[in-house]
Amino acid sequence: MSNYVYMFTEGRADMRSLLGGKGANLAEMTNLGLPVPCGMTITTEACRDYYRVGGSFPDGLREEILEKLKLVESKSGKKLGDPGDPLLVSVRSGAVFSMPGMMDTILNLGLNETTVQSVAKNTNNLRFAYDSYRRFIQMFSDVVLEIPKHEFEYILSKEKETVGVVYDQELSAQSLRNVIDKYKELVENQTGRSFPEDPLDQLFMAVEAVFRSWNNQRAIIYRNLNKISHDLGTAVNVQSMVFGNMGNDSGTGVAFSRNPSTGENILYGEYLMNAQGEDVVAGIRTPQPIAQLQQDMPEIYGQFVNIVQTLENHYKNMQDIEFTIERGKLYMLQCRNGKRTAQAAVKVAHDMVQENLIGKTEALLMVEPEQLDQLLHRQIDSSAKLTVIAKGLPASPGAASGQVVFDADKAEKIAKLGINVLMVRMETTPDDIHGIIAAEGVLTSRGGMTSHAAVVARGMGKPCVCGCESIKIDYAKQEFTVGGLTIKAGDVISIDGATGRVISGQVPMKDPELSTEYTTLLGWADEVKKLSVRANADTPEDAAKARAFGATGIGLTRTEHMFMGADRLPFVQQMILAESLEERQDALSHLLPIQENDFYGILQAMEGLPVCIRLLDPPLHEFLPSLEELLVETTKLRTSGKNAQLLTEKDSLLRKIRQLHEFNPMLGHRGCRLGITFPEIYEMQIRAIFNAAARLTKEGYTVLPEVEIPLTIDKAELIFFNDRIKTIAQEVFAAYGTSFHYSCGTMIEIPRAALLADELAEVSEFFSFGTNDLTQTCMGFSRDDAEGKFLPYYLEQKILKENPFIALDRKGVGQLMKLAVEKGRQTRPDLITGICGEHGGEPSSIVFCHQLGLDFVSCSPYRVPIARLAAAQAAV
Ligand code: ADP
Ligand code: MG
Ligand code: MG
Incomplete structure (x- = not known):
C-alpha cells in the first residue's frame, strides 16, 4: 500500500510531482526550520486514484487522513471539533504546476455553532470568531457546495449598507452574526440541507471538492491553454490555521x-x-x-x-x-x-551569478528564450492612459502608431512622405509585402498567429495584431467600424503586438534599451552553445540588425523579396512576359546591376561571415497583377471603346497570366524548376552575387557567399547549376582580376531530396533544411489551408500535439532531417548543415536541431537572441 498522506515534516521540495508545488515547498520550508503551521499533504496519487475508482475515496485514504490528523492535533495541542480548544484548518489545493486562481482554498474549517463560541471565549474576541466563521461558510459554500460567491457578497454588502459602514472589518460582532444567519439560510434554500456542522464531514467534503475541482471547466481550459497534462491530478494540503484577522497586531x-x-x-x-x-x-x-x-x-x-x-x-x-x-x-x-518579466528574468539571472548564488549554467536556464522577445521591440510607455477599442491576437510584439491605410500601394505612397502608417487588412497576401515594409505595423481582422501577416511581421520585427474579428473593414468606404466607433483611412490608431490591443490615437512609446545584464547573459550563451545562429535577411539593414543581435552569418537571403521593389518590378514583369530569349535577356540586363547592388550591401554588412543566398523560388505569377484586377480593367476598357492600344496590351497580359496560372502553385513551376526552364534568370543572379563579391574583395572585404539552389529533388539538377556557377565564377574572377571563396549547396525541402541526400551531398557543400516547405511536402498539408481549415481540429482531437508549422514535427519531418544529415555525411563528411525555416527561431525545434548535430539555425533578426539562448540551453 502506498502512502496517500505525508506530514509536512516527511516531504521535500523534489517531491513536487507527488505533493504538488505548494505541498512540496511547505515541507521544504518546514524542514528548513521556518515557522510553518503544521499540516499534511494528500498526494496527487490519491487524486488520481479517486478518479480511477470512479469518483470516490480510494481504500485506506480516509483512515490515513484520520491518522495524520491525530499527529497534527498533537503537534498543535488542539483537536478538530473539540468544544474546549478546537483545531481549525485550511484546505488548500496544490497542483504540480501552479494554476493560479483555478482551485480555491477553504480557510477556518472546523468552525460550527459550538466551536465558534469556544474560539470566541479562548481569544476573548467574539467579533474575530464570527468574522472567521462567516468567511468559512462563504468559502466552503463556494468551493464545496458550488453556490455562487456573489450571493454571499450581496448579503455582506447589504449588512454594511444597513449599518452604514464601508469596510468589512468595521462590522460589529452582532452584524457578523446576522450575516452568518443569512448565509446559512441561503445554503438551506439552495441545497435543501443545513450547512454541515460536523468538522470531519466538513473536512472530507472539502478534500473531495478539491479533487473534483481538478476537472472543473476553468481548470481544463487553463491546462489546455498551457499544455499541462490532464492526468496529473492535484494534491490537497490540510494545514492548521493561523490568523491574520485577530486584531491590529495581526x-x-x-x-x-x-x-x-x-x-x-x-x-x-x-x-x-x-x-x-x-x-x-x-x-x-x-x-x-x-x-x-x-x-x-x-x-x-x-x-x-x-x-x-x-x-x-x-x-x-x-x-x-x-x-x-x-x-x-x-x-x-x-x-x-516567482513569475517575472523578461527584464527581471535577465537581471535576476545575471545578478545571482554576480552574487555567487548560482553558476552561469543555472543563469542561462533561468530565462525563457521566448521571453527575450519582449525586450527587443518598441514598447508602450506603461504609465500612459490608453483607449483600447478592440483586442486581437498578439501576433508580433512591439507597439506602433500610425495613420490607418487599407492597401499596400497607399501605405507605400504615404510612408514615402515620412508619415507613419498602419496597414489594416482583412488579411494579407504576398502582394502586400511592400505595404508591410512601409508600415509601422499590421492589423488584420482574420487569420491566426501563423497567418501571412503574422509570419511576415514577425520576420521583419514589426508589431502585428491579427485575427481581430471585432473590427469590420469596409474597403469600399475606406473605413472600419468597431462597436459604435468608425475609424477612417487617415485616422491614427496604435497597436500593441505583445497583448493584441488596438488603441485609438497615438500612444507614447519607449525604445527598448538592452541592459548590460542582457549583453553579459547572451555572451555566456555564446560560450556554451554548439549551434551557430544565423539570420534570415533580405536587405543590408536587416543584415546589420541581425549582426547587432549577435547573428554570425546569413542563413537565408530570399532574392524574390528584392524583386518586389518599385524600381525593379517592371523589369521583373518584362522578364516573365518576354516572348523571346532576347527580350528576356534585355530585362535581365536591367535587373543585373540592381541585384548586384542588393548583394553588395548584404555581403558588406556581413563582412567576414557566411551569407547564404537562395536563387529565385516563388512561382512567377506572384510578380504579376492579379487576374481579377486585370479582368476588371480590360472589361472597362472594352466597354468604354476608347484606348484600343492599351486594351490590346492588357489583353495580351491577360493571356500570359492565364497561361502562367497554376492549379497548385505550391507544387508548381517554382524553385530550381524555374532555373532549369529559364537558366538565364539564375545565371543573372549568380553573376550578380559574384560581381558584388568581387567588387568587395577588391575593396579589401572578406566575403563568404554561398549559392543555394531551392526545391531540389535530384543531384542532376545541382550538376546542371554547378557547372554554370563554376563558369560564371571563372569569368568574374578573370574580369575583376581577383578571387574569393564561395560554396554551392541546396535546400532540403522535398522528401525526395532528404531520401537521396547521399547523392545530393556528392555535389552539394551544404544542406539547409527549408522546414516550412518540408513540413508541407512531408505531411501533404498546404499551410494556409491547414491552419485555416482543419489543423485546429487535429489539435483539438489531439491527433497532432502541436502545430507542425510552429514546433518542428520531430516524428515525421524530423526523421527526414535525421536521415538526410546521416546520408549526407556518408558521402561528404564535412557537409555543413543548417535550418532556415521558421522553426529555426523556435526554442523546442532548436533543441532538436542541436540533437541532430546541425551546424547552424537561421531565423529572423529579432529572433536571433532567442535562438542564441535556446541553443545554449540545449547544450548545457
Ligand atoms: P492560492 O493557491 O490561491 O494562493 P492558498 O492555498 O495559497 O491559495 O491560500 C490562499 C491564502 O489563504 C494564503 O495566501 C493565505 O493567506 C491563506 N491561508 C492558507 N492557509 C492558511 C493557514 N493555514 N493559515 C492562515 N492562512 C492561510
Ligand atoms: Mg497561495
Ligand atoms: Mg486562489
Missing part, C-alpha cells in the same frame, strides 16, 4: 524576494493588518507596501527579511512568498519561484 501579506518587474534586488510586496487570506489581492482595502512593515513591526520585518534571504539562498531563485502575522508572530504559508 495581518497577512505577499512578497517577492526581488522586484518581479525590474529584477532589482529589493524586497517587494504588500500586506494588510487585521486581514485574512486573499484580502490583500482581492483589493478590498488598499494594502501597505512591505517597506512600511519596517516601521510598523521592526522585529517581524527583520525576521521576515532573514527568512526571505534563507529561501533565496536555498532555492537559488527569486521567491514569491505568502505570510501571515498572528498577534505579533510571523508564519510562512507558501513559497515558490
Whole structure:
C-alpha cells in the first residue's frame, strides 16, 4: 500500500510531482526550520486514484487522513471539533504546476455553532470568531457546495449598507452574526440541507471538492491553454490555521524576494493588518507596501527579511512568498519561484551569478528564450492612459502608431512622405509585402498567429495584431467600424503586438534599451552553445540588425523579396512576359546591376561571415497583377471603346497570366524548376552575387557567399547549376582580376531530396533544411489551408500535439532531417548543415536541431537572441 498522506515534516521540495508545488515547498520550508503551521499533504496519487475508482475515496485514504490528523492535533495541542480548544484548518489545493486562481482554498474549517463560541471565549474576541466563521461558510459554500460567491457578497454588502459602514472589518460582532444567519439560510434554500456542522464531514467534503475541482471547466481550459497534462491530478494540503484577522497586531501579506518587474534586488510586496487570506489581492482595502512593515513591526520585518534571504539562498531563485502575522508572530504559508518579466528574468539571472548564488549554467536556464522577445521591440510607455477599442491576437510584439491605410500601394505612397502608417487588412497576401515594409505595423481582422501577416511581421520585427474579428473593414468606404466607433483611412490608431490591443490615437512609446545584464547573459550563451545562429535577411539593414543581435552569418537571403521593389518590378514583369530569349535577356540586363547592388550591401554588412543566398523560388505569377484586377480593367476598357492600344496590351497580359496560372502553385513551376526552364534568370543572379563579391574583395572585404539552389529533388539538377556557377565564377574572377571563396549547396525541402541526400551531398557543400516547405511536402498539408481549415481540429482531437508549422514535427519531418544529415555525411563528411525555416527561431525545434548535430539555425533578426539562448540551453 502506498502512502496517500505525508506530514509536512516527511516531504521535500523534489517531491513536487507527488505533493504538488505548494505541498512540496511547505515541507521544504518546514524542514528548513521556518515557522510553518503544521499540516499534511494528500498526494496527487490519491487524486488520481479517486478518479480511477470512479469518483470516490480510494481504500485506506480516509483512515490515513484520520491518522495524520491525530499527529497534527498533537503537534498543535488542539483537536478538530473539540468544544474546549478546537483545531481549525485550511484546505488548500496544490497542483504540480501552479494554476493560479483555478482551485480555491477553504480557510477556518472546523468552525460550527459550538466551536465558534469556544474560539470566541479562548481569544476573548467574539467579533474575530464570527468574522472567521462567516468567511468559512462563504468559502466552503463556494468551493464545496458550488453556490455562487456573489450571493454571499450581496448579503455582506447589504449588512454594511444597513449599518452604514464601508469596510468589512468595521462590522460589529452582532452584524457578523446576522450575516452568518443569512448565509446559512441561503445554503438551506439552495441545497435543501443545513450547512454541515460536523468538522470531519466538513473536512472530507472539502478534500473531495478539491479533487473534483481538478476537472472543473476553468481548470481544463487553463491546462489546455498551457499544455499541462490532464492526468496529473492535484494534491490537497490540510494545514492548521493561523490568523491574520485577530486584531491590529495581526495581518497577512505577499512578497517577492526581488522586484518581479525590474529584477532589482529589493524586497517587494504588500500586506494588510487585521486581514485574512486573499484580502490583500482581492483589493478590498488598499494594502501597505512591505517597506512600511519596517516601521510598523521592526522585529517581524527583520525576521521576515532573514527568512526571505534563507529561501533565496536555498532555492537559488527569486521567491514569491505568502505570510501571515498572528498577534505579533510571523508564519510562512507558501513559497515558490516567482513569475517575472523578461527584464527581471535577465537581471535576476545575471545578478545571482554576480552574487555567487548560482553558476552561469543555472543563469542561462533561468530565462525563457521566448521571453527575450519582449525586450527587443518598441514598447508602450506603461504609465500612459490608453483607449483600447478592440483586442486581437498578439501576433508580433512591439507597439506602433500610425495613420490607418487599407492597401499596400497607399501605405507605400504615404510612408514615402515620412508619415507613419498602419496597414489594416482583412488579411494579407504576398502582394502586400511592400505595404508591410512601409508600415509601422499590421492589423488584420482574420487569420491566426501563423497567418501571412503574422509570419511576415514577425520576420521583419514589426508589431502585428491579427485575427481581430471585432473590427469590420469596409474597403469600399475606406473605413472600419468597431462597436459604435468608425475609424477612417487617415485616422491614427496604435497597436500593441505583445497583448493584441488596438488603441485609438497615438500612444507614447519607449525604445527598448538592452541592459548590460542582457549583453553579459547572451555572451555566456555564446560560450556554451554548439549551434551557430544565423539570420534570415533580405536587405543590408536587416543584415546589420541581425549582426547587432549577435547573428554570425546569413542563413537565408530570399532574392524574390528584392524583386518586389518599385524600381525593379517592371523589369521583373518584362522578364516573365518576354516572348523571346532576347527580350528576356534585355530585362535581365536591367535587373543585373540592381541585384548586384542588393548583394553588395548584404555581403558588406556581413563582412567576414557566411551569407547564404537562395536563387529565385516563388512561382512567377506572384510578380504579376492579379487576374481579377486585370479582368476588371480590360472589361472597362472594352466597354468604354476608347484606348484600343492599351486594351490590346492588357489583353495580351491577360493571356500570359492565364497561361502562367497554376492549379497548385505550391507544387508548381517554382524553385530550381524555374532555373532549369529559364537558366538565364539564375545565371543573372549568380553573376550578380559574384560581381558584388568581387567588387568587395577588391575593396579589401572578406566575403563568404554561398549559392543555394531551392526545391531540389535530384543531384542532376545541382550538376546542371554547378557547372554554370563554376563558369560564371571563372569569368568574374578573370574580369575583376581577383578571387574569393564561395560554396554551392541546396535546400532540403522535398522528401525526395532528404531520401537521396547521399547523392545530393556528392555535389552539394551544404544542406539547409527549408522546414516550412518540408513540413508541407512531408505531411501533404498546404499551410494556409491547414491552419485555416482543419489543423485546429487535429489539435483539438489531439491527433497532432502541436502545430507542425510552429514546433518542428520531430516524428515525421524530423526523421527526414535525421536521415538526410546521416546520408549526407556518408558521402561528404564535412557537409555543413543548417535550418532556415521558421522553426529555426523556435526554442523546442532548436533543441532538436542541436540533437541532430546541425551546424547552424537561421531565423529572423529579432529572433536571433532567442535562438542564441535556446541553443545554449540545449547544450548545457
Ligand atoms: P492560492 O493557491 O490561491 O494562493 P492558498 O492555498 O495559497 O491559495 O491560500 C490562499 C491564502 O489563504 C494564503 O495566501 C493565505 O493567506 C491563506 N491561508 C492558507 N492557509 C492558511 C493557514 N493555514 N493559515 C492562515 N492562512 C492561510
Ligand atoms: Mg486562489
Ligand atoms: Mg497561495
